Amino acid sequence: MAWYLRATMKRALVILACLGTALGAAESPPFGFSAERATALRPIELRLHDTIRPDACRREHRIFTEEPHLAGSPRNYELAQYMAEEWKAYGLEEIALVEHPVYLPWPVRYEATLVEPFEKKLSLTEDGVSQDKDSYAADVGIPYCAYSENVDVTAQIVYVNSGNPEDYDVLAREGIDVRGKIALARYSMPYSYRGFKALTAQRRGVAALILYSDPADDGFKKGEVFPWGPWGPESHLQRGSIVYDFNLPGDPRSPGWSSVPGGRFVPAAEAISVPRVAAAPMSARDAGLMLGRLGGPVAPAAWQGGLPFTYRLGPGPAKLHLVVENDKKVRSIWNVIGKIRGREAPDEWVVLGNHRDAWVYGGVDPSTGTATLMETARAFGELARGGWRPRRTLVFGSWDAEEFTLTGSTEWGELEADRLRAGAVAYLNVDASASGPNFSASSVPALARFLREVAMAVPDPSGGSVYDAWRRRQATPAGEEPPVATRLGSGSDYTVFLNFLGVPVADLGFDGPYGVYHSIYDNFTWVDRIGDPGFYYHAAMARYWATAAIRLAEADHVPLDYATYARDVQAYLDEAATSAKAHGVTIDLSAAQAAAKRWEQEAGAALERAQRALASKDTTAVTRIHQALMRVERALLDAEGLSGRPWYKHLLYAPRPTYKPLVLPGVIEAIEARDAARVSSEVGRLTRALERAATTLEATR
Ligand SMILES: [Zn+2]
DSSP states (O other), rough: HHHHHHHHHHHTTTHHHHOOOOOOOOOOOOOTOOOOHHHHHHHHHHHHHHHHHHHHHHHHHHHSSSSSOOOHHHHHHHHHHHHHHHHHHHEEEEEEEEEEEOOOEEEEEEEEEEEEESSOOOOOSOOOOOOOOGGGGGGOOOOOOOTTOEEEEEEEEOOOTOOHHHHHHHHHHTTOOOSSSSSEEEEESOOHHHHHHHHHHHHOSSEEEEEOOOOHHHTTTTTOOOOTSOOTTTTTTOOEOOOTTTTTSOTTSTTSOOOOOTTTOOOOOOOOSSOSSSSEEEHHHHHHHHHTTTTTSOOOOGOOOOOOOOOBBBOOOEEEEEEEEOOOOOEEEEEEEEEEEOOOOOEEEEEEEOOOSSSSSSSTTTTHHHHHHHHHHHHHHHHHTTTTTOOEEEEEEEESSSHHHHHHHHHHHHHHHHHHHEEEEEEEESOOOOOSSSSEEEEEEGGGGHHHHHHHSOOOOSSSHHHHHHHHTOOEEEEEEOOBBOOOOSSSSIIIIIIOOOOEEEEEEOOOOOOOOOOOOSSSHIIIIIOOOOGHHHHHHHHHHHHHHHHHHOOSSSOOOOOHHHHHHHHHHHHHHHHHHHHHOOOOHHHHHHHHHHHHHHHHHHHHHHHHHHHHTTTTHHHHHHHHHHHHHHHTTTTTTTBBBTHHHHHOEEOTTSSSSEEEEHHHHHHHHOOOHHHHHHHHHHHHHHHHHHHHHTTTT
16 A cells, blocks of 8 residues: 555544554655654655645646746746745745856747749748637747757758668668758657757758658647647647757856856857757648658658658759858856755755746646646745754755756756765756656666655555556556666756766656647647646646655655666676677676676665664664765766766766667767777776775775
8 A cells, every 4th residue: 555545544543543542563664764754754745745736736837838938038037036936935945046147049030931843931930729829929939949050051952851870871872962951850759859860960961950840750640639639730840959968968168167157168169069050940831841842762661751742852852942040149047946954964955956948838848847846845835934844955946948958957056066966865857747647757776766665655646646557557567666767868957967966866757648849839728728637747746746855855864775776787787798799899897797796785785784773773873874875876977077078977877969868878889989998998987986886885884
C-alpha cells in the first residue's frame, strides 16, 4: 500500500489512537529517514498535499499565459516581478530578481517568397482557430530560430528529410549537391535537436536551412488537431533555438563564468556555441508549397511524410527567395530566486527550478511547470508562515531564457557555483509539468529509488498512487519497477547542475500527446481543454515535487543510492568494450571495472552502516555518511572537462549534439575517433573519478 494511503488511513484512525489503540506493526520509513523523523514528516506531507489545489494552479496558469513572454521582453520581466511579490506574500524569504546581461538575439525580418515555378509570398503566420482567442492575437512576434545567421538568398530547394548526416549521405549517393541550396528539413520523430540539424547543414555547406513541421510527425496524420485534439493545425510552426549548447550552454560570451552587469565577456562571434548557418521555422502549409514542386528522384519510403503528394528530393524546380534577419543584441534576463532557510543546515540546498520564458504563450512549455512551481511555493510558504522551517534550505528558482541556451539556469549556476558545490543536495527540475496523464521521471541513477518511493506517496488523479498509475500506464511486469530514465542528455535546466557542478538531478513531469510545441497554439486553451482539463495533473505534480523536496530537506541522510549507480556504470563499461571492438580500438577497462565494483561495494556498505546508525540513533555517524553521500556526484567531475567542450565536466554523462544521452562521453568519443592514445588517457581519468567516488564513501567507515 502506498505511503500516502497508509498515512491517510492513519489520519482516519486518529480517534482510535487517542483511545490508546496501537496502530499495528511499524512500516519502514522512507529512504534516508529514521522512524522518529518519518513520523514527524507524515503530517507535514499531508499538509502540503492538502494545501495544493488544482483551481489555484489553473488561476496561476492563466496569469502566466495571458500574453507572449519571450525572454528579454517587458512582459517576462513583469512576470518575474509578479512572481517575486507573490512569493513574498506566500512566506518565502531572501527573494531576489537576479539580472544577467546575455547575448539574446531577437528577430527583425523573416520573409520567404517562392520565385519558381511561380511567384508566391509565403504567409509564415499561424491562423486563428475557433474557440481560442489567443490564436487570433495580432502581435505574437516574428517566428524565428534563435542564434541563426542572417541571410538574403535566392536558391533552389532540396529536401533533406530530418537533416541528419545519414540523410545528406543518401542525397550524395543520388548525386545531389546540396551546396548553395536551401535545405528543407522536417522536425522528426524520433527527435533530434534542431541545433544538430543546423550544425549538420553548416558542415554540408547549404545556403540556409528551413525546419518545417510535417503532419506525419505532429499534425493531422497523428490524429485530431487543435482545438479538437492535441495535434498541430496545418499552419503551426515550431520556433526554437539552434544554438550549439551541446558544446556550451549559457551566455556564449561567458564560457564557465557568470554574465553579470559590468562583468567580463568574450565576443559572441568567437563562441563555440554560436552557429554559422541561417535557419528558420516553417509550417507544413508553407513548406508544402515548395515540397510539392520538387522534381528529381522520388524520396525514399521512410522520407515520405503526411502531405498529399509524393515527396521528391529536388533540387528545384521550386526556388525560394529567403530573408532572415535577427538582431545580435545583448539583453537583460531575470531569474527569480526565493528561499525557505533551513533550521539545522542552512547551507545545504535543495533546489527546485522551472523556466519562465516562452516562445509565445508557453501554455505547456513552460507555464504548466510555472503554475506548478507557484503552487508548490505557496504550499511551502503556508507552512513557513506558521513558523515551520525545513532542516535544510529550500531554494526556488524561476529561470529566464531557457529556450535560448538554458541561459538563466546556467548563469545562476555559474554565479552560485561555490555555494552549490559545497552544499547542493539535489536539483529537481520541472519544465512542462502536465501535458497529459503519463508520469515520467529521469534522474541520475542514485535518485531512481527515491523517485519511485515518492511516487508511492502521492495520489494520482486517476486513482491509487502516482506509482500505481505509472506502473499501469507503462504496463510494468510484476516484479519489475517502472522505468526512471537514468541516462541524461540535455534540453532543460538541469544541465548546469549535473554537467558543470556535479549535483544529483531529476527531471519530472506528466506528459501525453502534444503537437503544438513552440507554436502559438501552445497556450491556455490547449492546456485547459486538451492537456489537463481541471488541472488535476498540475496539482499532482505540485504534490510530487513538494514531497520530493521535503524529503530531501528533512531526511537524516540524503537518499542517494550509489550502489545502483555503480552497477549501471559497470554496464556502461561493458558497452564501451563492445563499442571499442566494433571500432577496432584496443581498450583495457579492467582497472575501471575494478574501481566501479569497489564503488558499488563501498556504497552498499555505507548505506548498511547508515541503517545501523539510524537504528542506534548514532547521529554523528549518520551525519558523516550524509556528508559523504553529498560529495559523491561531485567526485565524478573532472576539472578539465571533455575534449573540445571543457564546460562539460561530468565524466559519466553528456549530451550528444542530437541531445541524445551519451554515457562515458570521454571514453566513447575517443573510441569513435579511433584515437588509441586518447582512449587510454580517457579510461585513466574515468578510473580515477570512480576511485574518488569509492574513496569518498570508504571514508565513512
Ligand atoms: Zn521548456
